[in-house]
Amino acid sequence: MLALRDLQKTRLVCGALLIVALGLAGCTSQIADLTPADTQAHPKDPSTYLPVHDLPPARDEAVIPPDKRAKIEAELAAARDRQAVAAKDAK
Structure with missing residues (x-):
């Protein structure tokens, strides 16, 4: 009986160590390596707001011509x- 309890404890400890190792391995992934290369850099001053007042350039022609619309x-x-x-x- 003693050997069976030791085997169960060993399995329990090995399982716990495996879970801890997998959990810690997940924390080591580099988020910066996962972002695309063409993303904009973060501003140096984090207190600045995004330029929400900047509008895209105006179009000279309508997106859909009036006759097709x-x-x-x-x-x-x-x-x-x-x-x-x-x-x-149907009613």
Whole structure:
């Protein structure tokens, strides 16, 4: 019986050591090595705020031309009307 208890204690101690070793190994990973190379450096003065007032450059042309925009809006309105009719029919 004594050998069985010693074996159980040995397994318990080895398991605890393995868990501690894995836990400590996880803490040693370098977060800086995981970031992409093209990220911006942190500001030297941490009390400065981000430049939220800077706007992106204005575009000279519309993202979607007006004629295509009108066509898309008409298609969406037609789809909405079809769904409304289908919902009334389902009731």
